[in-house]
Amino acid sequence: METPISIEEILTLGPIPESLHNTFLRVANGLAQRADYPKQKVMGLLAQMLQNPKKFAFSKNKVTNLAQAIYALNKQGIAVPLSESGATYLPTEPAPYVLNASTNQKEQAFDLRTEALSYAVFGREQIEEGALKQMETAASLPISVAGALMPDAHQGYGLPIGGVLATSPDTVIPFAVGVDIACRMCLSVFDLPPTFLKREPHILKKSLVEQTKFGIGGETREKFDESVMDLPEWRATKVIRDLKDKAYRQLGSSGTGNHFVEWGIIEVYEQDDQFNLPPGEYLALLSHSGSRGFGGSVANYYSKLAMQRTRLPKQAAHLAWLDLNTEEGQEYWIAMNLAGEYASANHHEIHNKLAKALREKPLAMIENHHNFAWKEQMPDGRAVIVHRKGATPAGPDVLGIIPGSMTQPGFVVRGRGNADSLNSASHGAGRLMSRTQAYNTLTRSEWNKAIQEAGIQLIGGDLDEAPMVYKNIETVIGAQRDLVSVLAKFTPKIVRMADANRKEGRED
Incomplete structure (x- = not known):
């Protein structure tokens, strides 16, 4: 542990x-x-605050109150300038982000292939016709190289949820990535027995209420x-810069729909070199x-920009792509990858706060995301962009x-690297009915009965996420034994979701 920061060190600023x-x-x-900040990072933050106290005084951050005091002194004519020695703590200013391309994609019309590429389907008997038709259309794109459909697949926009599509290496399809870019799973395992949940459920429930934030426009302080x-x-770009403040305010929050944070019991079947926990x-x-x-x-x-630039037949309109050799394509690629870093940070905020509330550190943490595009290679060495929309990487x-x-339980899995699935697996159980169908066909008494019978304590949620709207996860896992091996089973017990809100639709 580093020695405490002294006043002598502070005065060097x-x-x-x-x-x-x-x-x-x-x-x-x-x-x-x-906050477990290294000394260098603390001094750097204080140096930045002294360099621009007004900025830090009028934004929510870890030194807001201190910045307000310095800014008040400055307004009184009492200057507190950053010294030359203090300036050495400032982070190195990154060079302006330079895009390699200088041209925009020109509008162009394309026809579909007369015959779609063949693609693997896992758990076909569980997949609705609409999802199969969407995958057929995706496999007919002139840029498509290969595809696969996971057993949790259901109809979405453009590429079905549970769809995997490899395209030529200079193309990316925003709607084949999805609306919630880099949507992610994260699991923390603690050195506490299952009896803790039975003994102290009020502590765990309270931590979810106090340390999580859900819903449209949800923000954290x-x-x-x-x-x-x-x-x-x-x-990097104006689009990103304009969204930064909103992203900061929402850091550590969760959305609506099927987003959740939940306490449960994990049973580890097999110790893995990476998931290094004894059974x-x-x-x-x-x-x-x-x-x-x-x-x-x-x-x-x-997505709108891609549909303006790439004109396709009506049934394929949402599968419009951006050329990665253009400025617009690179802008999206940068933003997509940044969304991946940001989504991971969201989960780490949630898990760190809950671990702190529990006064525990996790024994292990694993995470993965879907709704993303990766630069990969086919078995024959061809470079491709692999879009996994509601599909989990399983190399x-x-x-x-x-x-x-x-x-229903969830599973920790290890990928088998199945080439037919494009190194992918399902991202969940998959929906049996749409949100509208759920509201029109299910009753709250049915929903409450299912929750009570499963012994679940639920905070928030609504009928569109009732257990009955999902496929049987055991059947879905059984349909992909060639894609993944199961290392552990997680059983939810205390579940936190967004409060009922029927105004927002989600593509899950």
């Missing part, structure tokens, strides 16, 4: 008034001890680690969330999490 010495020390050492906001990509049962935390308003706005903007020995529903 500049002529700090004596009246603020104790405040500086309290903030600095608080960041070092409670306190951040555990906001370093993701320091990435240079936030300055047995443990308390665990599982979350499902994505890139929030940032990812949704990026998806909407570039050789790659770990992943496949959830069920609020009453």
